[in-house]
Every structure is written in structure tokens, then in C-alpha cells.
Amino acid sequence: MASIVGKTTQCKACGSDNLFWFAHNKNHSVVQNNRLNTNDVTCLLVLGCADCSETLMSVSADRLAERMTAALKPNAEAESHE
Ligand SMILES: [Zn+2]
Numbered sequence: 001m002a003s004i005v006g007k008t009t010q011c012k013a014c015g016s017d018n019l020f021w022f023a024h025n026k027n028h029s030v031v032q033n034n035r036l037n038t039n040d041v042t043c044l045l046v047l048g049c050a051d052c053s054e055t056l057m058s059v060s061a062d063r064l065a066e067r068m069t070a071a072l073k074p075n076a077e078a079e080s081h082e
Contacts, residue, residue, distance in 0.1 A: 008056050011049035018050040024058070 010017050022045070027033065029040035043061035048054065 008047060011052060011054055011056060013054040014049065014052040016049055016051040019047055019056065020050055021045055021047050023061075 008019070011019060024044045024046045026042045026044050027036060027040055028042050029036070031040050044058045045061060045064055046055055047057040049056060
């Protein structure tokens with residue numbers, strides 16, 4: 001997990017340490033908003049700054065799930081650094 005979340009502890013824009021993670025559903029298609037299907041939408045986990053709203057990092061839910069799966073096998077995790 002640490003290799004995704006990294007060591008970001010301060011906002012690169014304003015220097016604040018008032019950061020938080022939130023989930024964001026992103027429309028990655030060109031479909032109009034009220035004609036979307038669920039497969040047009042990707043779930044992202046976003047690290048944002050509460051003070052200036054800067055987006056510092058985003059990780060797709062799929063990628064996070066892969067890493068969580070890898071974390072079930074601690075020995076495999078050690079070999080898969082990116
Ligand atoms: Zn900030």
C-alpha cells in the first residue's frame with residue numbers, strides 16, 4: 001500500500017498538511033452526463049488538499065484493489081515494487 005500512497009504529507013501548491021483522500025467517479029467517455037452507463041464511469045481515489053483544493057494524487061480503484069490483493073501475500077508484495 002505504501003508504494004501507492006507514497007510519502008505525500010504536504011500540499012505541493014500551498015504547503016498545507018491538511019490532506020484527505022476521497023472517492024471520485026470519473027466519466028471517461030464522451031457520453032452526456034445523464035446518458036451514462038456504469039461502464040463509462042471509473043472510480044478513482046483522490047488525495048486532495050483541504051485548504052486549497054489541489055489534487056495531489058489519484059489512484060484508480062482497480063489499481064488500489066490490485067495492490068490490496070497483493071498485500072494478501074506479503075512475500076509477493078516485496079517483489080513487485082514499481
Ligand atoms: Zn494546498
